[in-house]
Amino acid sequence: MISPFPLKTGFATLEGTRKFAARFEGRTAPGHFRERHGLMISSIGAGTYLGEPDAATDTAYTEAICAAVRGGINLIDSAINYRLQRSERSVGAALAGLFSGDFARDELILCTKAGFLTPDGDMPADANDYFYREFISKSIFAVEDIAAGCHCMAPRYLEDQLERSRRNLGVSCLDIFYLHNPETQLGEVPREEFNRRVSAAFQTLESAVTAGKIRAYGMATWTAFRSDPRAQEYLSLEQMTGIARQAGGNEHHFRFVQLPFNLAMPEALMRPNQTVGGKTASMVQAARELGIALIASASLLQTHLAGKVSEVIHATLGLRNDLDCALQFVRSAPGITAGLVGMKRLEHVRANLKIAAIPPVPQEQFRRMFAAAR
Numbered sequence: 001m002i003s004p005f006p007l008k009t010g011f012a013t014l015e016g017t018r019k020f021a022a023r024f025e026g027r028t029a030p031g032h033f034r035e036r037h038g039l040m041i042s043s044i045g046a047g048t049y050l051g052e053p054d055a056a057t058d059t060a061y062t063e064a065i066c067a068a069v070r071g072g073i074n075l076i077d078s079a080i081n082y083r084l085q086r087s088e089r090s091v092g093a094a095l096a097g098l099f100s101g102d103f104a105r106d107e108l109i110l111c112t113k114a115g116f117l118t119p120d121g122d123m124p125a126d127a128n129d130y131f132y133r134e135f136i137s138k139s140i141f142a143v144e145d146i147a148a149g150c151h152c153m154a155p156r157y158l159e160d161q162l163e164r165s166r167r168n169l170g171v172s173c174l175d176i177f178y179l180h181n182p183e184t185q186l187g188e189v190p191r192e193e194f195n196r197r198v199s200a201a202f203q204t205l206e207s208a209v210t211a212g213k214i215r216a217y218g219m220a221t222w223t224a225f226r227s228d229p230r231a232q233e234y235l236s237l238e239q240m241t242g243i244a245r246q247a248g249g250n251e252h253h254f255r256f257v258q259l260p261f262n263l264a265m266p267e268a269l270m271r272p273n274q275t276v277g278g279k280t281a282s283m284v285q286a287a288r289e290l291g292i293a294l295i296a297s298a299s300l301l302q303t304h305l306a307g308k309v310s311e312v313i314h315a316t317l318g319l320r321n322d323l324d325c326a327l328q329f330v331r332s333a334p335g336i337t338a339g340l341v342g343m344k345r346l347e348h349v350r351a352n353l354k355i356a357a358i359p360p361v362p363q364e365q366f367r368r369m370f371a372a373a374r
């Protein structure tokens with residue numbers, strides 16, 4: 001589907017995102033915006049993963065994104081496969097409204113991901129036939145590039161997906177472009193071949209930066225950076241940044257990692273599964289050393305934390321609602337730039353914006369709460 005409006009030029013800048021933060025002074029608390037990699041990033045980001053691929057959900061996401069931005073959230077997270085491209089298009093519709101109103105392109109940090117094979121808007125009757133016609137017959141990828149029957153990070157595929165995402169979102173440049181769950185490939189691709197694929201992907205993404213189509217890239221992961229180093233899906237952040245340095249030199253643009261982090265999945269802080277310069281480190285420590293900003297996904301564990309938050313945490317945070325506690329925990333964690341929350345209901349946007357109006361928990365208090373959470 002071709003975007004009905006011309007692509008909006010520009011990208012998020014320090015000046016623009018500072019202007020965004022300044023709009024919300026007094027409405028959001030000090031500490032809600034954090035400066036990373038030349039951007040003022042809100043501590044809560046709007047996610048767009050869950051939901052049916054239908055028109056009602058499209059409208060809900062469009063309205064929720066508008067409300068989130070109008071309330072002080074400037075980090076918007078999508079992926080081309082979320083709801084079969086419909087989440088990106090819902091964000092695109094929200095952006096068209098926001099840009100024709102009060103907001104400028106340089107105030108918003110737009111993120112998306114590529115890697116999973118993705119139909120176009122609805123499920124084709126014969127998915128194999130669709131992927132053959134759309135990609136294999138055009139030599140965008142070969143059958144050997146597919147892993148686990150669903151994942152591909154071949155250069156021409158990433159280029160194709162980036163073009164589609166730019167059109168879906170209606171913008172000429174994306175601020176962060178993630179390889180989506182690259183560890184999916186490690187289930188069947190030997191590590192040496194995996195690293196070769198990551199290297200080719202990073203070279204492609206460095207070229208996309210040079211072409212002005214993205215500003216930075218990253219890896220959005222599920223198990224890779226949380227697991228034990230002996231696990232098949234484990235990734236070393238030091239090794240991935242080494243591959244980025246080979247692709248883009250010391251000024252490479254691999255700058256963000258997304259990983260689950262919440263009250264039930266605290267590994268990024270707790271598990272010393274990384275090594276930097278021969279020293280053992282947690283993911284948070286490794287990311288700090290290697291100049292990578294961490295973005296938490298599944299901040300509420302998809303609401304499964306409701307009913308599971310202890311009294312100690314309620315008391316320490318001074319918040320009664322379990323999911324409020326969960327979000328405050330994530331955005332207060334040292335080394336976590338922002339916590340993404342999927343939100344398509346306006347009442348949820350409003351509830352999460354109330355947390356943006358509270359300062360993150362001071363480090364000492366966080367440590368006590370963290371000890372209690374374990």
Ligand SMILES: NC(=O)c1ccc[n+]([C@@H]2O[C@H](COP(=O)([O-])OP(=O)(O)OC[C@H]3O[C@@H](n4cnc5c(N)ncnc54)[C@H](OP(=O)(O)O)[C@@H]3O)[C@@H](O)[C@H]2O)c1
Binds near residue numbers: 221298303
């Ligand atoms: N590997 C990856 O790359 C990866 C994996 C997972 C997630 N992510 C990203 O991270 C984002 C967040 O993760 P997620 O969406 O899976 O899970 P989540 O943010 O932990 O939970 C989302 C769920 O919480 C509900 N919710 C939001 N605010 C609420 C509130 N204040 N009170 C009660 N319920 C509330 C939402 O409902 P409504 O939607 O109905 O408002 C939705 O059902 C995703 O949207 C996606 O952008 C990335």
